[in-house]
Amino acid sequence: MSSQLLESTINILQNEFLKSIYETALMIGISFSLSLIFGLALGFVLYLTSGKTFFEKTISLNKTVSAFINIIRSIPFIILVVFSLPLTFILVGTKIGPIAASVPLSIAAIVFFARLVESALKEVDAGVIEAAIATGASHSLIIRNVLLVEAAPAIVRGITITFINLIGCSAMAGMVGGGGIGNLAIQYGYYRYETGVMIFTIVVLVVIVQLAQLTGDRIAKLLTH
Amino acid sequence: MSSQLLESTINILQNEFLKSIYETALMIGISFSLSLIFGLALGFVLYLTSGKTFFEKTISLNKTVSAFINIIRSIPFIILVVFSLPLTFILVGTKIGPIAASVPLSIAAIVFFARLVESALKEVDAGVIEAAIATGASHSLIIRNVLLVEAAPAIVRGITITFINLIGCSAMAGMVGGGGIGNLAIQYGYYRYETGVMIFTIVVLVVIVQLAQLTGDRIAKLLTH
Amino acid sequence: MIRFENLSVKFSHTDAEYTAVDRVNLTINKGEFFGIVGASGAGKSTLVRTVNLLQKPTSGNVYINGENIVNYSGQKLRNLRLNIGMIFQHFNLISNATVYDNIAFALKASSTPVKEIQKRVPELLELVGLADKAELFPPSLSGGQKQRVAIARALANNPQILLCDEATSALDPDNTKEVIQTLRNIKNHYPITILFITHQMEVAKSLFDRIAVMEKGRLVEVAPSYTLFATPQSEAAKALISSDYKKAVPKKVLEQEKDLYMITYKEEGAFDPVISDVSRKFLNTDLSIIEGNIEYVQDKPIGRLLISLRTRDEKEKESVISYLHRKTFISRLDAE
Amino acid sequence: MIRFENLSVKFSHTDAEYTAVDRVNLTINKGEFFGIVGASGAGKSTLVRTVNLLQKPTSGNVYINGENIVNYSGQKLRNLRLNIGMIFQHFNLISNATVYDNIAFALKASSTPVKEIQKRVPELLELVGLADKAELFPPSLSGGQKQRVAIARALANNPQILLCDEATSALDPDNTKEVIQTLRNIKNHYPITILFITHQMEVAKSLFDRIAVMEKGRLVEVAPSYTLFATPQSEAAKALISSDYKKAVPKKVLEQEKDLYMITYKEEGAFDPVISDVSRKFLNTDLSIIEGNIEYVQDKPIGRLLISLRTRDEKEKESVISYLHRKTFISRLDAE
Amino acid sequence: NDEGSKSAKADTVPEHIKVGVVPGPYKDLLKNHLTKVVESRGHKLDFVEFSDWVQPDSALDAGEIDANLFQHSIYLKAIVENQGLKLDEVINVPTLGLFAFSEKVKSLDELRDGALVALPNDAVNLSRALRFARDAGIITLKADKDDLKASIADIDKNPKHLNFVPMEAAQLPRSLDSTDLALVPGNYAYEAKLPFDKALAKEKVSEPIKLVVTVQSDRVNTVGAFLKDAVASREFTSSVNADPTYRDFAKPEWWPAN
């Protein structure tokens, strides 16, 4: 890279990088936390209502929730952004900026993670659940002390996958002025041929993703016995 | 919807819809098949090289593959499209159109599915694997007759998730002139306020996704005993 | 206390239907130690699982304390289950929770205060001899240790009913005895009702008040343990109970001894010195015990001896046999 | 054939280290039926798992046919394992494969031609009495049925060595006998070496040539079965073998009878009509058998009787006892 | 092989002319008004749609399409320079400028201190929007280094401390309730049916920022000449003039008055 290009790269990064990091942190922070909470909850709803083990006569609820999730997952993210604008406005009072971008990101991440949670729960040994049910434990206790515990490693792997997916999706937050590192890479790297900026931001993304993966793997391993 | 709008919708759909369906089928067909084959293979590589159960001294291979996957997953899809252009040209002789779009789609889907496969394999009961190893079976037999069989329901759920993700990603194929239904929704629905077209295409997407989900769920259930 | 009324459980496969439990009628009394035995696949586990409705019956009813429970659900079912401990054939421990937490789980299920859980879990661990394994996870436990955790979990809430599905199959005789002793002690404290499936006849003998024998889903015999072991009626019971002496006694011995008789003591005569008496009364006939077993079931002796009559006077033999007839059940063993 | 040399296996937890197998030295001969018994958690499973290297030893060596296998890997290890069948304590069946496929798997492992697999699997199913369950999946099987599938799988390749970890724990006595008979038949056909962990002393008696007793990771006793059952040396062996007569015989009886003696027949005198003889020689003393067991281990009788000496002449008693001393091992039972 | 096919094509005007477009008014312009002209001359227009601003040029350079219409002169020059592509414009067409819309204020003077101003985030429109803002007198830019590359960082004076938020251009009309002012590229305003007469300011569309029909440099005389001729034809211009859709489009200098 010539020294002029290098200078331009450094210049852009000085102006934009910290802000981008902050924006990404904000967007991911919000949507990741929300997806953990609601995705987990929705995943449990899908699982608990799917058979006769926990609730009877909830197949229709299950089908409704599942269809709802599928509808959201069917919508291309860019259109999801538009569809969620009214909701975004109601929730955060604005349709632009990283916080506004967090709304569609959260929605997409929630339904995505919900499916991974559902899948993880379905892998829990039926005998163990049966034994828990036989103690007369309440559903909530079984959820907390059996399902969550047994599915924990798979759920953690799902969290890692969701996080990494979110990092990818958040690159599209630029649409609504959300900014962020992914957007930096696209705007400067892709549209403006600032290869230096692009490489730098991608390296940053790779580091973040790699760290997330390592942390996720380690936690999953710790939780497996 | 006024009759004029309806007419415009019908008009656009008549011109574009079949072509879009064909493009989507082409893109998804290619990238979905490739992701199944290579994602499965890569997922197995990740799993088999991760511990001491199958291969010893492969931790470094594991780390390399894992890092490679993470790098790809770190790159925003839009940039991945650009990065993969040279490869696309080598592979399919063109940088535009649905077949060209299939290259980055395949890459993204392969690494995504690989992680889901890895996660599914990690849930297989250690005792069952041990029993298979104790018979002196070759790795390939254990892979085909034990790991694949035991992880099958989780892998099928992963396939469903990958397919649905691909449908979502394929909406971005418009970037390289790939077209497709998702792009139709974006171009007409998003950029051109053709609400009728948007709703119609989204309904089509929802139907496809819902069918995929139902099929996936049914197969997963059939494979679970 | 527990009453099965015309209970059937059927499983359907593709098109075929399999009847695992077939019109069972049975009443188990409060405070009874009730055993269920039967060949592998006879339907024992399936029957027992209907008591806490882990298995919904296809038809028939299950009454507990007079109430038909087959349609219980929700909180009502949970309350029922809180009073029923169950030890599973496959342990079914939470593999990602410690031994401690596995046991604590049952206590949490019954909303036991935390303080009390902290007191009770160590007690239970002590009871099953796993005090030093509290912090281990199930995959690091040996088979028997897992089973003992399952036992501790089932006992945690002082259940009124305890369902044991081969609860001691993975335990060595010493540990088995301890568990049985523990169950006996519990029974002495309060009238727990125990339904116990086992293949270990030792366990059956020393534990049960009554025993049901199952075969192909049917209840073929129900009797007090003593009666069952002393005089099994059904083929299934005989197959389970009589250790097959013809196989146990070496061929050589069987061929060598010409006059082999199987004698079974009658309850009243069990303590009489039968062999001493015979030996003195009939001086030309020696009685040698070839094989046998005398033990106590429900505090009453059951004896079964294979004896060889070595006589130097064929006529006397008749008298010996008729003498023995008065004191015992006796039958000639065909050398075959 | 199989030789453990100073073999230790340690597990580490957080910071603590647990020695599951502690410097074991043991040689098992070709064609031997070798039993391993011991309390729950003694290290039996861990020891046996080193034979096919499912468990890598921490130190020490395992020789099979003279070759140290602890560093085997790759194809060499796989070839070794093809010749070793193993029945797991927890069955470990492929839950999403049919019974048929579970067994076929082992045959595929040894590259058996498809035609032969199609012939052999039904044979094996027949052998374990599951011909009608071929198309079922393991979760639909009863406990004992699962175990029988595991047995069939382990036998599929006619292994030279068979490792059985409580291979009959889930089986009823009848089925257990059949399995044992099957193993015996196999042994008659070719010199299979069997390492068998069990808690069922019945099984131990009828199956093993020699038995090793483990306690806390150590090998505390190794002896031919007969010797071990007749004269157990270690505390661990005694605890496992002697059924606890003090508990088995009701208190009432123990209190009633003043002079209780335990006699154990010596092998040589086993077929003598001891009780007949005594009764005739000493007319003032009646011998009544209170409890006991006479059975055959390795085709040799082992007898243990608890007798009550009811004497009308205190002096004669001395003589009776000394007479019995010559014919048997005798010891007075303290009423305590 | 690549070279070969190029030169083969260079000689003739293909029967099917593949034109790269981005869906919107300019595609419609060609489709609704040029198609007839081209067909009357024995050829056909095939549209290849792109959804971004980079691929159409690289596809054209690679000879995968025969022409494109989506960019203005300045952008094309920059691309040619940056990427070393061999492309040339042949003629420009009626083009929409940027418009300043607001739901909060009636004129630019009313903008409060620190007001939120949304701009398109793609490089082309962003720099244009900044120049538009400069020309409207709400900011000044640093000594113009590169017209196409002006970015937020190049703002020199910003007396009202306006807070500039770049975002997806299509999103601008949809987010008017969240901004004080939006500088909306005309085609997006057009699609959103924003009333042009309510705009607070209107970009003066100078000649270099009118969209140009672009072809490969070595085909300027074949395909290029053919398309230039078709666009410049009376049939085309009068057909466009008759369509009210194009009333608010800035016509090129060569455009006939009626």
Ligand SMILES: Nc1ncnc2c1ncn2[C@@H]1O[C@H](COP(=O)(O)OP(=O)(O)OP(=O)(O)O)[C@@H](O)[C@H]1O
């Ligand atoms: N992976 C492990 N980590 C830690 N401790 C272990 C592990 N595996 C086994 N142990 C411990 O080693 C000891 C021996 O276990 P092992 O399974 O060999 O016992 P066993 O003799 O087979 O007992 P059982 O008859 O109950 O099956 C046990 O105390 C067990 O807790």
Ligand SMILES: Nc1ncnc2c1ncn2[C@@H]1O[C@H](COP(=O)(O)OP(=O)(O)OP(=O)(O)O)[C@@H](O)[C@H]1O
């Ligand atoms: N879910 C099921 N689907 C089909 N058949 C089943 C199912 N569960 C049990 N069975 C069949 O029902 C029969 C009885 O099973 P059950 O588990 O009650 O036997 P069991 O008496 O407990 O045997 P064991 O002593 O071997 O555990 C078996 O033949 C089994 O194959």
Ligand SMILES: [Mg+2]
């Ligand atoms: Mg059972």
Ligand SMILES: [Mg+2]
């Ligand atoms: Mg064990």
